[in-house]
Amino acid sequence: MIPFLDLQALNQRFEDEFQTAFKRVLAGGWFIQGDECRAFEADFASYCGVEQAIGVGNGLDALVLILRALLEVGRLQTGDEVLVPGNTFIATALAVSACGLRIRLVEPELSRYNLDPQEVESAIGQRTRVILAVHLYGRLADMTALAEIAQRHGLLLLEDAAQAHGASFGGRKAGAWGLAAGFSLFPGKPLGALGDGGVVTTSDAELATVMRSLQNYGSTIKYQHDRKGANSRLDELQAAFLRIKLKHLDADNQARHEISLRYRQGLDRSQFEVPDMPAEIEVHAWHLYVVRNANNRAALQEHLARAGVQTLIHYPTPIHRQAAYGELAGLSLPVTEMLSEQVLSLPIYPGLSAHQIDRVIDACNSFAAIHPNSSAREH
Known part of the structure; x- marks a missing residue:
């Protein structure tokens, strides 16, 4: 895994x-x-x-x-x-x-x-x-x-x-x-x-x-x-x-950035909405690498787990849908709600090998081949 x-x-x-x-x-x-x-x-x-x-x-x-x-x-x-x-x-x-x-x-x-x-x-x-x-x-x-x-x-x-x-x-x-x-x-x-x-x-x-x-x-x-x-x-x-x-933070952020480039180049972007790349004058710390899948996130996560790739969801329940904030339950925040239903975070950290990155990409793309209508672009 x-x-x-x-x-x-x-x-x-x-x-x-x-x-x-x-x-x-x-x-x-x-x-x-x-x-x-x-x-x-x-x-x-x-x-x-x-x-x-x-x-x-x-x-x-x-x-x-x-x-x-x-x-x-x-x-x-x-x-x-x-x-x-x-x-x-x-x-x-x-x-x-x-x-x-x-x-x-x-x-x-x-x-x-x-x-x-x-x-x-x-x-x-x-x-x-x-x-x-x-x-x-x-x-x-x-x-x-x-x-x-x-x-x-x-x-x-x-x-x-x-x-x-x-x-x-x-x-x-x-x-x-x-x-x-x-x-x-x-x-x-x-x-x-x-x-x-x-x-x-x-x-x-x-x-x-x-x-x-x-x-x-x-x-x-x-x-x-x-x-x-x-x-x-x-x-x-x-x-x-x-x-x-x-002392190593900048080098670690650069390592995450390079992994993000590999994901962007390798993932089937007709099926996954991937993060925009920062401009030359912008540095992204890449704490998380989050893709969007419109219709089949649960199936995607299960598929990746079977392929030996652990993923997480950040964050599955928005603040205004949490019991702690019942006073906000009447709010309608369609973009926030859409993201909570579609986002999935892939592994991204220094030390992730090229072979592991390729495995993540291949696992995602094999799911896309099985579910060709799962693109987040539908939304």
């Missing part, structure tokens, strides 16, 4: 460096918010091209801390509305809900599966205060257009960059487009820890100060608590591991 993601092989590449880092942290005897975390924060901020990065407990916390900080400093008020893409992982919405803000789901465009700027423009209402752009599957949303809309309407532009470590447009990386951005460092992400973790990026000094307080029980001075904070801190061992992996 070709695994959807081989985390063991991915991390074994750095085993010797991990062992050295582990011994260094163990010998140092300091395990929370020490030199390793500060060094990773500095490295990641420099990599993204921003002033500050703040290591936190996970990607959801990263988004919550951004929104809570904006509430603390008065740039947002409880009940303000946040525009969120309909097709995203539920964590994007949960962060908004956790902060007492209102969610308004917005349809994506089909070239990138990210927020459609025209739909964003149409969705702006009297209480709208934030555009929360998600760089889904590792590709930047149309941040140039969204930034122009945000500026024209006096809105805050934030990034959910959980899947887009290293993605860029015109040399400007994910995490450097909005007022602040939240990244997940979950093991399966392009830059993944060996446990859970997250990081916030921003060049806003006031927000950074407030977020550092909020993540540490509302305190900047021990036993002095100025805010009702939380406990969300990236530990020293994960930070040490991440510093090692960050």
Whole structure:
């Protein structure tokens, strides 16, 4: 079986460096918010091209801390509305809900599966205060257009960059487009820890100060608590591991890009809708390689499993169809709903061999030969 993601092989590449880092942290005897975390924060901020990065407990916390900080400093008020893409992982919405803000789901465009700027423009209402752009599957949303809309309407532009470590447009990386951005460092992400973790990026000094307080029980001075904070801190061992992996992130993203080229060239594109390729000035992190099949996704997934190819579906149930968001059940989001019914994610990660890539392509194309009317282009 070709695994959807081989985390063991991915991390074994750095085993010797991990062992050295582990011994260094163990010998140092300091395990929370020490030199390793500060060094990773500095490295990641420099990599993204921003002033500050703040290591936190996970990607959801990263988004919550951004929104809570904006509430603390008065740039947002409880009940303000946040525009969120309909097709995203539920964590994007949960962060908004956790902060007492209102969610308004917005349809994506089909070239990138990210927020459609025209739909964003149409969705702006009297209480709208934030555009929360998600760089889904590792590709930047149309941040140039969204930034122009945000500026024209006096809105805050934030990034959910959980899947887009290293993605860029015109040399400007994910995490450097909005007022602040939240990244997940979950093991399966392009830059993944060996446990859970997250990081916030921003060049806003006031927000950074407030977020550092909020993540540490509302305190900047021990036993002095100025805010009702939380406990969300990236530990020293994960930070040490991440510093090692960050050095290889661009090479890993390039490896994923080369696999995407092989898929695009080899897959029967009369039967599968494949991702558009980025322009020369754009870098796609290729966290996921998602194809669309209009009528037979379940059969396709079963066929690939029988052929020894593991696949996943991201995400089979949209936010407005989840029980947790029953209040949104009346929404009609046809593009979001179509994607939830049609998308299938193929293996894409560094170390996937040419033979394995060919097996994936052959398995897909053999299904297309059996089901010639399965193209997503029908929709």
